[in-house]
Amino acid sequence: MAIREQKVNPENDLGFGPQPVIKSQPLINKDGSVNVKRKGLALFNTADNYHNLIKMSWGKFWFIVLTGYLIANLFFATIYVSIGMDSFQGADGATPLGHFLDAFFFSAQTISTVGYGHINPKGVTANGVAAIESMVGLLAFALATGLLYGRFSKPSAKIVYSDKILVSPYRDGDKGLMFRLSNLRRNVLIDLGVEVIFSYNEIVNGKATRKFFPLELERKEVSLLTLNWTIVHPLDENSPLADATPEELERTQASFSVLLKAFDDTFSQTVHSRTSYTYADMVWGAKFIPMFDREESGRIELDMSKISVFKMVD
16 A cells, blocks of 8 residues: 555745755644745855844843843943942942952942942042942843743743644544644634645656645634634545555654634634654554533533543554
8 A cells, every 4th residue: 555646836845945855844833833945055044143132031031130130230240340339439348259249239220220329439530330220221122122022922822732733533444544633822813724735755857746635624614713623634545545554654754834823803814834854653442532521500611631542442
């Protein structure tokens, strides 16, 4: 048995063209990012600075902000100490460390424009450096505030997908390729549409070529995502996977790219989500366990921890 040949449409190649998959490298990563490494850019390329600061994890973002704040204060504290602590009224440190701490905390007050008044500069040099630092602080805090607002206000879809994609019993003695998803947030997603692109390597004229085919789905659109949604591709006579075996899918480095689009009622904007599965994520002869139950009051209860739970069947 083998993967059935289908009519190729260049529009389905996800922008990768005929490039084959090598060493099981996915085209799209689990988190939805594209698995392409860029090179040949300038050493200090600034084109992605804003994008990286908006997209990076919260832990990394706060690390950069706090590190930048600390470095700036250390830099200006060093300048103040080099000017001489006799240029600052109220600096009562008696040791070199005490002088540096006075300069450091004066810098922290100046850069944030707090200005408690315990220490104040005197002379043109000290006042000039303090004026420059206050301007730097105003610009830096405005930039940090803008980035923080951008991270909170950026529309995004928090869709959680099952870890595995199953080959399960479907309807009357048939089989279906299934995975499921749910909304991790409590907001309302409407007019959802999903597309699943199946791709595999094929030898054409002695050269490995990647082929892409959209899979027909039992249901590719829903009006509201209220519970979980199980995406099903029937493995019938029209499916390119109807006669495929696990060995064949592994040999051809088969994968499934999932593209989801929805309208977020909270942001009033369209949001997107992506993920992928490979042949190694497939489980043959299994089915998902229901995620929802009923409370005593009759209200539906959705257990998000069961998104990937399945059981083996005959």
